[in-house]
Amino acid sequence: MKFVTQTKKNNELSSYSVANNGAMHTAPGGGKSFVGEFHNISVDKLAGGLPAQLDNRPSDKDHLANTEHTNSGHNVASVPGTALQRTLKNSIGCTGIGLHSGSDVNLMLRPAPSGTGIVFRRTDISGDAGDVLADVHNVVDAMLGTTIGNASGATVATIEHLMAALRGAGIDNLLIELDGPEIPIMDGSAAPFLFLIECTGTVAQNAPRRAIEVLKPVKVTDGNKSAEISPAPGFSLGFEIDFESATIGKQDMEIQLVNGNFKDILSRARTFGFTHEVEQLRALGLARGGSLDNAIVISSEGVLNEEGLRFNDEFVRHKILDSVGDLYLAGAPLIGHFHGVRSGHALNHMLLKKLLSDSSAWRYSIQTASSDRHISQTIVGHSMDVSAAIA
Numbered sequence: 001m002k003f004v005t006q007t008k009k010n011n012e013l014s015s016y017s018v019a020n021n022g023a024m025h026t027a028p029g030g031g032k033s034f035v036g037e038f039h040n041i042s043v044d045k046l047a048g049g050l051p052a053q054l055d056n057r058p059s060d061k062d063h064l065a066n067t068e069h070t071n072s073g074h075n076v077a078s079v080p081g082t083a084l085q086r087t088l089k090n091s092i093g094c095t096g097i098g099l100h101s102g103s104d105v106n107l108m109l110r111p112a113p114s115g116t117g118i119v120f121r122r123t124d125i126s127g128d129a130g131d132v133l134a135d136v137h138n139v140v141d142a143m144l145g146t147t148i149g150n151a152s153g154a155t156v157a158t159i160e161h162l163m164a165a166l167r168g169a170g171i172d173n174l175l176i177e178l179d180g181p182e183i184p185i186m187d188g189s190a191a192p193f194l195f196l197i198e199c200t201g202t203v204a205q206n207a208p209r210r211a212i213e214v215l216k217p218v219k220v221t222d223g224n225k226s227a228e229i230s231p232a233p234g235f236s237l238g239f240e241i242d243f244e245s246a247t248i249g250k251q252d253m254e255i256q257l258v259n260g261n262f263k264d265i266l267s268r269a270r271t272f273g274f275t276h277e278v279e280q281l282r283a284l285g286l287a288r289g290g291s292l293d294n295a296i297v298i299s300s301e302g303v304l305n306e307e308g309l310r311f312n313d314e315f316v317r318h319k320i321l322d323s324v325g326d327l328y329l330a331g332a333p334l335i336g337h338f339h340g341v342r343s344g345h346a347l348n349h350m351l352l353k354k355l356l357s358d359s360s361a362w363r364y365s366i367q368t369a370s371s372d373r374h375i376s377q378t379i380v381g382h383s384m385d386v387s388a389a390i391a
């Protein structure tokens with residue numbers, strides 16, 4: 001069984017590599033797909049649920065809306081067209097290095113029962129003390145990425161790219177085991193995590209998916225940075241960046257996340273940094289695992305990575321990818337439009353907390369299977385020709 005799985009995996013690794021070097025996604029010089037070692041194990045469903053302490057999300061009693069798709073008193077799971085919660089079909093894992101620690105981390109994604117949400121479990125910490133629910137109220141640091149923690153002091157850093165992959169793949173429930181304090185950085189994007197998810201596939205669960213529907217605009221600002229969320233059908237994001245570096249400059253993009261387009265448009269966009277920042281971080285004992293294998297590094301001369309960029313506007317795409325991951329810390333998929341201007345993790349979290357703290361600004365609603373499909377145009381208002389950008 002393991003051998004068969006391994007063979008299938010290797011085939012998919014090959015096709016993944018082809019996709020990376022093919023016409024659709026060519027970066028000059030081809031380029032590495034990702035670092036890390038993949039392994040698959042047999043089905044291992046999480047048994048017995050999770051500790052009660054993890055269920056600290058906002059109470060849904062006041063917020064569960066019966067939309068036009070569901071009528072009061074219905075068993076919502078049986079309503080035709082209702083989208084169901086999803087988890088992984090089987091457990092699957094990988095090994096990679098932590099961006100800041102530079103140490104190897106073993107990561108395992110395991111199916112979890114409906115209603116669990118996304119739970120991180122530090123296997124190097126015994127018992128419940130190592131469990132941290134992916135919830136914006138559990139964020140303990142957002143300086144260099146998103147770190148969440150629990151009351152026992154256990155923390156999990158750099159969760160945002162994995163969270164983005166889970167949102168992009170429509171996974172509601174998952175147990176994420178890791179044997180260290182940081183999610184492996186892999187290639188600096190969400191693609192390796194999405195690849196793991198695709199290798200094993202997802203399965204619908206017997207419970208309706210509950211979304212957080214934005215009812216009125218909420219905005220936070222910090223100097224010339226801002227983040228706003230407003231009512232909209234489906235989930236869409238816009239982002240504007242304006243860097244002094246001519247390599248990045250001004251970039252903006254708007255995208256409607258539908259029909260799994262996260263994979264092609266966002267998942268492969270890598271994190272980025274400047275050489276002087278990398279030197280500062282190293283002096284502080286951080287970014288020890290950072291390299292050209294897991295980030296775009298920019299000097300005054302331009303992009304240092306031999307393979308160049310994966311997209312002309314890879315930087316703004318990565319900022320949107322980060323926002324997808326940050327916003328999934330709401331504990332459920334958002335229905336609304338996000339717009340960020342030079343925003344980052346801290347401001348995104350602030351926005352989410354402000355939204356969730358105002359009960360008139362949102363409500364839970366049951367998603368229908370068709371709610372992501374009624375919009376045929378997948379990208380709106382892009383500042384450049386998207387087909388050219390992807391090619």
Ligand SMILES: [Zn+2]
Nearest residue numbers: 160271318322
């Ligand atoms: Zn990022």
